[in-house]
Amino acid sequence: MMVRSTAEILVFIAFIGAQTVAGQSWMTQTGTVEFISSVPFFTFTGTSEHLTGVINLADSTVDFYVDLSTLKTGIGKRDKDMRLSLDIKEYPFAEFYGKLITDFDRSIPDGQAAMVEGVFTLHGVKKNVRLSGVLQLIGDQLVLDAGWDLNLEDYNIVPPKLLIVKVDEIQKIRITATLDPMNSQ
Amino acid sequence: MKQFSGIKYRPVCLFLFLALSIGAGTVQAQIPRRLVDPGGPVDELFLSQNIVVTSSVSNLPAGNLNFTIMHVFGRVDEGVQSLWGVDGPANIRFGLDYGISDRLSIGVGRSQFDKLYDFRFKANLLRQSKDGKMPIELALKGDMGIMTESNGFEFSDRLNYLGAVMLARRMSDKISLQVSPMISHFNTVSTEHNGETDMHVEEKTHFAVALGGRILVNDRVALLVEYIPVFGDRTTATENAFAVALNIETGGHVFVIYLKTSDYLTEQHVIARNSEEFFRGDFRLGFIINRVFSLN
Numbered sequence: 001m002m003v004r005s006t007a008e009i010l011v012f013i014a015f016i017g018a019q020t021v022a023g024q025s026w027m028t029q030t031g032t033v034e035f036i037s038s039v040p041f042f043t044f045t046g047t048s049e050h051l052t053g054v055i056n057l058a059d060s061t062v063d064f065y066v067d068l069s070t071l072k073t074g075i076g077k078r079d080k081d082m083r084l085s086l087d088i089k090e091y092p093f094a095e096f097y098g099k100l101i102t103d104f105d106r107s108i109p110d111g112q113a114a115m116v117e118g119v120f121t122l123h124g125v126k127k128n129v130r131l132s133g134v135l136q137l138i139g140d141q142l143v144l145d146a147g148w149d150l151n152l153e154d155y156n157i158v159p160p161k162l163l164i165v166k167v168d169e170i171q172k173i174r175i176t177a178t179l180d181p182m183n184s185q
Numbered sequence: 186m187k188q189f190s191g192i193k194y195r196p197v198c199l200f201l202f203l204a205l206s207i208g209a210g211t212v213q214a215q216i217p218r219r220l221v222d223p224g225g226p227v228d229e230l231f232l233s234q235n236i237v238v239t240s241s242v243s244n245l246p247a248g249n250l251n252f253t254i255m256h257v258f259g260r261v262d263e264g265v266q267s268l269w270g271v272d273g274p275a276n277i278r279f280g281l282d283y284g285i286s287d288r289l290s291i292g293v294g295r296s297q298f299d300k301l302y303d304f305r306f307k308a309n310l311l312r313q314s315k316d317g318k319m320p321i322e323l324a325l326k327g328d329m330g331i332m333t334e335s336n337g338f339e340f341s342d343r344l345n346y347l348g349a350v351m352l353a354r355r356m357s358d359k360i361s362l363q364v365s366p367m368i369s370h371f372n373t374v375s376t377e378h379n380g381e382t383d384m385h386v387e388e389k390t391h392f393a394v395a396l397g398g399r400i401l402v403n404d405r406v407a408l409l410v411e412y413i414p415v416f417g418d419r420t421t422a423t424e425n426a427f428a429v430a431l432n433i434e435t436g437g438h439v440f441v442i443y444l445k446t447s448d449y450l451t452e453q454h455v456i457a458r459n460s461e462e463f464f465r466g467d468f469r470l471g472f473i474i475n476r477v478f479s480l481n
Contacts, residue, residue, distance in 0.1 A: 027216075050221045052216065052219075053216070054216055063215055063216055065216070065218050067219075067220050067221045069220070069221070069222075069225075070221050070222075073479075074248065074249075074479035074481040075246075075249060075437055075477055075478070075479045076245070076246035076249055076477065077434065077436060077437045077438075077439070077477050078436065078437060079246075080228070080229070081436055084404050092218075092220060093218050095218065097215055160436070
């Protein structure tokens with residue numbers, strides 16, 4: 001009888017644990033990544049609607065990636081330049097894996113400043129980074145908005161040239177996503 | 186009830202415990218990285234929308250506008266006195282093409298010779314896929330030219346047409362090949378007589394099969410070759426057109442430098458009105474500048 005009770009308790013604990021983790025996890029596959037590149041006299045924007053990621057408030061894990069081939073700048077030839085510069089055949093993803101290092105209070109309806117710390121990987125180069133953004137719980141969805149400056153040189157990326165004009169090394173990155181609770185997917 | 190005795194019940198519960206624990210644990214692990222479209226279309230079979238004179242299967246992305254300047258000089262065998270044809274009579278065509286979708290583009294152009302305006306479309310019916318499920322690229326092209334030279338012709342007499350089916354395949358990272366059966370038609374042609382003998386007979390309709398190939402030297406430079414044999418009846422003294430070209434891509438530009446037969450710049454004219462034979466030394470130097478803009 002004691003054996004049976006112990007086993008039942010283990011199952012119950014595991015089940016509750018799984019529910020707790022699942023209940024605090026949100027996921028998206030349709031987030032937006034946008035980068036703004038500058039060249040002398042004008043700027044252009046690249047966008048992907050395929051940002052995929054999970055935020056798990058139970059263990060503070062934040063995991064995002066984007067298939068770089070989905071980034072579009074509006075001109076096919078420029079997209080090709082970008083793909084060549086990023087060497088996406090060899091390194092098809094840009095990704096972040098880390099932890100949320102600020103508290104998030106689910107009872108607050110407004111957006112809350114959030115900071116993550118982890119490894120950002122691009123072009124095969126891994127960098128420890130600390131990024132800030134805003135998290136907001138709207139209904140049962142978690143909304144993310146974050147931005148930072150990315151230096152191409154840090155990731156051994158040679159900025160492409162448009163004729164003789166070189167694209168600026170600093171790229172302004174912005175990600176926005178509405179994440180759905182994972183237990184509803 | 187027997188199966189729920191303590192001995193058998195415990196392994197079941199332990200299994201559930203492990204399954205639930207692992208199940209919960211996978212949420213914390215990195216999510217698997219997946220490409221959005223691993224079987225999508227292969228990258229550019231050709232760097233530009235043309236091989237040299239003939240169209241390639243490559244089409245403009247939706248919302249992209251391509252401005253083209255095609256220029257051909259006189260014959261190289263005119264020698265140094267005319268700077269190998271640069272001083273000779275030249276033909277030039279300005280063109281605009283627009284990608285309505287990733288598979289359909291329309292365009293208009295104007296050539297100096299015959300003061301020719303041409304209107305065209307290109308539609309990709311099949312796209313070669315990266316996963317090999319679709320091994321070829323298939324596209325159609327139509328072009329209608331209107332000669333506007335002042336010569337007293339009726340409007341319908343001024344029209345000429347081209348229809349082409351383009352079959353292509355990127356054979357490897359470096360090599361793409363294309364075969365294009367095509368037909369050209371002129372509503373009006375002329376025949377010159379010398380007494381009772383026809384000296385020069387122009388055919389209204391020509392059939393040809395254009396063969397094209399590309400070798401990528403690197404990601405931005407390619408060598409191209411093009412041969413357009415004509416089959417069946419042909420205009421007197423018409424030769425099969427031939428061309429070689431060098432493509433150089435820099436950002437939104439594709440520059441093409443070529444050696445080709447014929448001073449015409451539209452396919453229907455090159456098929457029907459080329460009297461130059463490349464390997465006799467009858468060829469011309471020319472260039473094409475393509476510039477792509479986004480209207481998105």
